[in-house]
Amino acid sequence: MADEGEEEEDYQNGYDRFDELQLSDEAETDSSSSDTATDGDDSSRPISITYDPAIPTRHQYLGEEMDEFSGRTVIEPGQVIELPLMPLPTVVLVPGQTIPLHLFQSQFVTMMQNVIDKDRTFGLVQGRSMSELQGKVGTTVEIFSRKEEVEAGITTLTIKAMGRQRFKILSLRTQVDGILQATVNILPEILLSPHPEKALASCFDKFGCQATCSGSLERYRQTSGKSRLGSSRKKKINASLSSWPAWVYKLYDPFRLMDEIKLELQRWSQTIRLENVPADPIDFSYWVAANLPLDDTLKIELLNIDCTTQRLRKELDIMHKCSVLCCRDCNSTIAYKTDLFCMSLDGPLAAYVNPHGWVHETLTFYKATGVRLRGRPTAENSWFPGYAWTIAECQQCVNHLGWRFTSVKKGLTPSKFWGLTRASLKPGMRADSEEELPTEPTSPPPFWSRGRTS
Numbered sequence: 001m002a003d004e005g006e007e008e009e010d011y012q013n014g015y016d017r018f019d020e021l022q023l024s025d026e027a028e029t030d031s032s033s034s035d036t037a038t039d040g041d042d043s044s045r046p047i048s049i050t051y052d053p054a055i056p057t058r059h060q061y062l063g064e065e066m067d068e069f070s071g072r073t074v075i076e077p078g079q080v081i082e083l084p085l086m087p088l089p090t091v092v093l094v095p096g097q098t099i100p101l102h103l104f105q106s107q108f109v110t111m112m113q114n115v116i117d118k119d120r121t122f123g124l125v126q127g128r129s130m131s132e133l134q135g136k137v138g139t140t141v142e143i144f145s146r147k148e149e150v151e152a153g154i155t156t157l158t159i160k161a162m163g164r165q166r167f168k169i170l171s172l173r174t175q176v177d178g179i180l181q182a183t184v185n186i187l188p189e190i191l192l193s194p195h196p197e198k199a200l201a202s203c204f205d206k207f208g209c210q211a212t213c214s215g216s217l218e219r220y221r222q223t224s225g226k227s228r229l230g231s232s233r234k235k236k237i238n239a240s241l242s243s244w245p246a247w248v249y250k251l252y253d254p255f256r257l258m259d260e261i262k263l264e265l266q267r268w269s270q271t272i273r274l275e276n277v278p279a280d281p282i283d284f285s286y287w288v289a290a291n292l293p294l295d296d297t298l299k300i301e302l303l304n305i306d307c308t309t310q311r312l313r314k315e316l317d318i319m320h321k322c323s324v325l326c327c328r329d330c331n332s333t334i335a336y337k338t339d340l341f342c343m344s345l346d347g348p349l350a351a352y353v354n355p356h357g358w359v360h361e362t363l364t365f366y367k368a369t370g371v372r373l374r375g376r377p378t379a380e381n382s383w384f385p386g387y388a389w390t391i392a393e394c395q396q397c398v399n400h401l402g403w404r405f406t407s408v409k410k411g412l413t414p415s416k417f418w419g420l421t422r423a424s425l426k427p428g429m430r431a432d433s434e435e436e437l438p439t440e441p442t443s444p445p446p447f448w449s450r451g452r453t454s
């Protein structure tokens with residue numbers, strides 16, 4: 001990538017062309033092609049969803065015949081390595097999140113061909129200019145599916161890849177072919193013990209309870225959260241044998257935090273299948289980071305956190321405070337969090353790519369408000385086969401928000417829904433002063449480093 005500004009312009013042109021295509025396909029802008037669409041009732045919320053959520057997850061619009069790769073590259077945390085880097089201005093990818101890419105610029109096609117021949121791993125970071133990328137945290141991405149096509153002498157490469165590990169950029173250089181090469185440090189994933197060091201009595205095991213000191217999270221991870229938390233008697237024994245009050249355990253036990261986040265997720269949307277979310281605290285924390293309707297600042301903040309427990313606590317805090325989703329540019333209310341739902345097995349958010357290579361992290365909502373439609377519906381290249389899409393803009397500031405999807409097949413529910421881009425929204429957060437009074441102190445003593453005993 002010799003010139004980030006040029007790349008950005010290409011992407012933007014791609015987007016503009018995409019808009020023009022849609023309009024020219026259907027009609028010139030007449031009085032019916034631009035209207036206000038506000039779902040003011042519950043008619044768009046179906047009793048059940050009949051659409052197969054596996055279809056968008058497969059990214060069927062990319063074509064079915066792709067080469068699949070198996071295996072996984074794991075890089076030791078702390079290791080300093082060289083990675084070819086792809087900056088994307090609107091995508092913040094976290095480990096575990098899938099991204100499709102459609103590449104036709106020769107430098108990126110060559111870069112990915114080389115990556116596939118090596119270890120299928122490259123780096124992805126949110127940003128545009130070199131100066132903006134320096135020191136930033138990104139994610140290694142591993143390609144698991146590929147399709148190469150040559151038409152009229154032009155090679156296009158379609159890939160599906162998954163975020164793997166976080167890294168910090170140490171230095172950057174641009175190769176003669178324009179590709180960015182980054183020297184990165186693979187970041188660790190820090191697991192705090194769910195119990196303060198030596199805080200429980202040594203006779204603890206007599207009660208048949210779990211281990212108490214560092215390393216116990218590893219033992220916790222070998223059992224399901226449910227069975228571990230199954231006995232309220234055990235929990236009482238834990239607290240009574242410790243010098244720390246019960247709320248300390250609650251704040252630092254990743255499984256308790258996961259339970260609280262799951263409860264909150266169910267309040268947001270009944271369509272989130274909790275049996276499909278990761279059981280491991282690290283994977284779970286990233287799944288939540290990938291699926292919440294966060295703006296770039298909040299998502300990058302979560303990506304920068306090394307400690308799983310801290311990440312889970314931050315996510316829970318965001319979920320408690322967020323109530324509405326607003327237009328990023330003019331702050332108009334666009335959607336309510338309770339209208340978020342899953343059209344994909346990935347969750348309420350998934351990244352999709354359009355024919356011009358522009359990747360959109362897209363959230364699905366039953367309803368939206370203050371939105372204006374542009375153009376007529378078209379089913380061409382639909383990310384949700386069976387649904388036609390129409391461009392949706394903010395009624396106030398004309399910011400591109402996403403699309404309205406309407407079913408073109410009989411019997412599909414929901415009959416319509418909204419796919420809004422994460423990048424166009426920001427969560428409306430309740431200020432701390434408006435928060436309900438906390439039942440527990442929020443700043444526990446720094447006992448982890450002290451190793452205080454009873």
Ligand SMILES: [Zn+2]
Binds near residue numbers: 327330331396398
């Ligand atoms: Zn707006």
